[in-house]
Amino acid sequence: GAVVSQHPSWVICKSGTSVKIECRSLDFQATTMFWYRQFPKQSLMLMATSNEGSKATYEQGVEKDKFLINHASLTLSTLTVTSAHPEDSSFYICSASSLVITRADTQYFGPGTRLTVL
Amino acid sequence: GENVEQHPSTLSVQEGDSAVIKCTYSDSASNYFPWYKQELGKGPQLIIDIRSNVGEKKDQRIAVTLNKTAKHFSLHITETQPEDSAVYFCAARLKLVFGAGTILRVKS
Numbered sequence: 001g002a003v004v005s006q007h008p009s010w011v012i013c014k015s016g017t018s019v020k021i022e023c024r025s026l027d028f029q030a031t032t033m034f035w036y037r038q039f040p041k042q043s044l045m046l047m048a049t050s051n052e053g054s055k056a057t058y059e060q061g062v063e064k065d066k067f068l069i070n071h072a073s074l075t076l077s078t079l080t081v082t083s084a085h086p087e088d089s090s091f092y093i094c095s096a097s098s099l100v101i102t103r104a105d106t107q108y109f110g111p112g113t114r115l116t117v118l
Numbered sequence: 119g120e121n122v123e124q125h126p127s128t129l130s131v132q133e134g135d136s137a138v139i140k141c142t143y144s145d146s147a148s149n150y151f152p153w154y155k156q157e158l159g160k161g162p163q164l165i166i167d168i169r170s171n172v173g174e175k176k177d178q179r180i181a182v183t184l185n186k187t188a189k190h191f192s193l194h195i196t197e198t199q200p201e202d203s204a205v206y207f208c209a210a211r212l213k214l215v216f217g218a219g220t221i222l223r224v225k226s
Contacts, residue, residue: 006161034214043207043216044162093161106152107214109161 003027004096006110013084014118020080021113023094029074030096034107035067038091050077084117091115120145122210124217133226137198141208141217142190148210153182153193156205156219165206166193198224 003026013019023033032051036044048069050056056069068080077096081088091114095107121144131137143151149170154162168175168182168191175182179198184191195202203224208217 004161043218044214045216046214095161106164106167108164109154112159112161114159 002098002108004030004094004108004110006092006094006113008113009111010114010116012116012118015085016083018080018082019084019115020078021092021094021115023077023079023096023110025075025096025098025108028096028098030077030098031074032097033071033077034095034097035069035077035079036093036095038093038112040091044093047079081115084115086117089115089117120148120210120215122208122215122217124208124220126220127218128221128223130223130225131198133199133224134197137193137195137202137222137224139193139206139208139220139222140190141192141210142188143210143215144189145211146186146189150211151182151184151191152209152214153180154207154209154216156207162207195222198222200224200226 005024007022034049035047037047038044046059047062048056048058050069050071052071052074058064071077091112093112095109097107124141152167153165155165156162166180166182168184179196181194205219205221207219
């Protein structure tokens with residue numbers, strides 16, 4: 001149980017285009033979803049926290065107009081990188097937590113999406 | 119805000135030996151401390167966690183200890199196997215603040 005998927009697993013796009021990444025909780029309803037970014041050989045950095053039906057809370061330094069987050073249902077959150085540039089190339093990972101299956105503080109991570117902007 | 123420091127950054131052990139990774143945190147209000155294992159190109163996988171009302175937790179070859187007074191917690195892996203080789207991250211609190219990660223290499 002507690003499986004989180006991401007799609008796509010990798011994407012290559014041209015500079016200036018937008019890319020959408022989906023995060024789904026497959027077998028549970030996620031109260032909260034989190035989006036992280038991980039650069040090579042570095043740790044995970046939280047970008048934003050989203051709760052279903054409400055606006056995401058962005059971490060300091062993360063541009064909310066550039067990284068659009070939509071959490072339309074309890075099983076789906078999307079991250080859209082708008083007008084992507086090479087410096088946005090990174091490994092994007094989502095996680096989900098649920099009050100139903102466990103205490104709220106346990107996060108289950110997706111497999112990640114490798115974004116390369118040319 | 120919370121700050122988490124993790125040591126060592128790289129750890130090499132012989133198969134069968136034990137591995138210990140340590141983390142310190144700054145926010146005394148933090149009450150949840152998970153450990154994640156990340157294999158190359160994959161998302162982090164929760165391997166064990168501990169809450170502040172417990173001093174030690176064990177799950178087969180993996181154990182975590184927590185010292186709230188000193189604000190540090192440690193991951194212990196006994197009888198290491200080659201498949202334990204990965205990057206291990208500690209984290210603190212609900213809004214997870216991750217340590218920098220430890221590359222564990224188990225030599226067979």
